Amino acid sequence: MSNRIRDIRKAKGLTLADLAAACSPPTTAQTIGRLETGTRQLSLGWMNRIATALGVEPASLMRDAAVEPPRIVAELGATGPEALATPREALAPSALAQEEGPAPLVLAVTASIGEYRPGDLVWLRPLEPGETRVLARAVNRDCLVPRPGGRFAFGRLIESEGARVRLLPPGAGQKQVVVDKPAWIAVAFMLVRAI
Incomplete structure (x- = not known):
């Protein structure tokens, strides 16, 4: 099952280093990157640490493979809409609202x-x-x-x-x-x- 760490991190405007520093105890940007891409196993302990650092519920980090998520396909700037090289997942307002x-x-x-x-x-x-x-x-x-x-x-x-x-x-x-x-x-x- 894939995770949504990268999508939530980007929606909150955080870099890998920002998220790594926000974890308690802090970790490295490389570790966060490996957890995002699935090259390192996302254990329950990591889910709780990352969810706390992002200010979301741990369950929101997991993606349901049976449901196609909404996607951001373009960004509207001063010069008009620009296509994204790779569409990314759009998050529900409730996923962004969680904070301490x-x-x-x-x-x-x-x-x-x-x-x-x-x-x-x-x-x-x-x-x-x-x-x-x-x-x-x-x-x-x-x-x-x-x-x-x-x-x-x-x-x-x-x-x-x-x-x-x-x-x-x-x-x-x-x-x-x-x-x-x-x-x-x-x-x-x-x-x-x-x-």
Whole structure:
């Protein structure tokens, strides 16, 4: 049975050396290359080490031979679409979303608002509030924030001062929303849109 290590590594923008260094304990780029190509046996121990380094479930490293995976056949650049010398496997959003920490949240869009269309799924990664460094990564990005009474606020995080955050909703003409001491903040990192 073949594996998907190379496809997942490339989809995450990692080199062989990056993945080797991310393993615990670190290994060599040559070892990762041999595991990817099948010239070295992929044991359960290696599967767990590599899956942890990639931030995915170990089962996602294996490819089902009975199912033909979706393929990336071209890349669209500034000069137009360019064929790939060798098509590569396209990964499902769920395979890319796995990381350490809390599970991703998904916001389903049911009406056109701002840049969002009905049927869009906005994937969000929860952050721990209060850490200045963490909140700095969320500024000027779309965020979902819980409000009292089981409600939510969604919009562009425009300011974070102390325990208070300000969001600019995606709809035109809407007023900014201020939330005091949110339990968490989830930052949008992926949009899934059916065409």
